[in-house]
Amino acid sequence: MLIYIIQNPDIQRKAHAELNEFIGDRIITTDDKTNLKYINAIVAETQRMCNLVPMNVPHKTTRDVEVMGYKIPKDTVIIDQISTVMHDERYFPDAESFRPERFIDSNGKFFQPPELMPFGVGKRACLGEGxxxxxxxxFTANLLNQFEFTEVPGKPITGEKVIAATICSAPWVCSVTRRH
Ligand code: HEM
Known part of the structure; x- marks a missing residue:
């Protein structure tokens, strides 16, 4: 999240404006979640963009099934690729850009379309989702409320991903300034 925020200073400014309006310098709790629409949108867009779990958990069919015309025999191992959905231009136009606004509707409300599925779908979706x-x-709200994050001159952040069981970023540095 921090890398996306640093690479998009306008988005960080908007987050700080929302935090100034609703919070001030106090600690943010879960009671603040409904008010902080832009922060929620930043979390959602981070989950969409970064694809934290690149290779989902394998599952196996327990009987012959047909899904949208595809016949899948019993005992077939299936690994759903949620990242392809979350980067599909049909659901997320300009999918390679970090745009939290895509999760704010015309009434200014935060919403999450069904195609945003970072925790998987169905019966075996992530048990720790809540x-x-x-x-x-x-983490996102309190870090952004307390600090401003910027690039260190001469040390650009590439955003290069290291792909393992989960995705993390290649080593990087940034400058951190207290806001209050
Ligand atoms: C950002 C954080 C997390 C993400 C993005 C994430 C994502 C996922 C994904 C994509 C799956 C596979 C779902 C599928 O196979 O369709 C999964 C499974 C699972 N996750 Fe998470 N997870 C996160 C945090 C957690 C936490 C904090 C816990 C536990 C406290 C947890 C517990 C589990 C368990 C137990 C499963 C297996 C569920 C099953 O097979 O029935 N996860 N998670």
Whole structure:
């Protein structure tokens, strides 16, 4: 999230404006979640863009099934590729750009379309989703409220990804300034 924020200073400015309006310098709790629409949108867009879990958990069919005309025999191992959905231009135009606004509707409300599926779908979707969502919100909101993050001159952040069981970023540095 920090890399996307640093690479998009306008987005960081908008986040700070929302935090100034609703919070001030206090600690943010889960009670603030509904007010902080832009912060929620930043978390959603980060999850869409970064594709934290590149290779989903394998599952196996327990009987012959047909999905949209495709016949899948019993005992077939299936690994759903949620990242292809989250980068599909039909659902997310300009999919390679970091744009939290895509999750704010015309009434200014935060919304999440079904194609945003970072925790998987169906019966075997992530069991920790509720906990992870709260943690992502609290970390993002409190970090952005307390600090401003900028690039260090001469040390550009490439955003290069290191792909393993989960995706993380290649080593990088940034400058951190207190906001309050
Ligand atoms: C940003 C954080 C997280 C992301 C993006 C994430 C994503 C995922 C994904 C994509 C799956 C596979 C779903 C599928 O096979 O369709 C999964 C499974 C799972 N996750 Fe997470 N997860 C996160 C955090 C957590 C946390 C904090 C916990 C536990 C406290 C957790 C527990 C699990 C478990 C137990 C499964 C296996 C569920 C099953 O097979 O029934 N996850 N997660």
């Amino acid at each position: 906990l992870a969502r709260l943690e992502l919100f609290l």
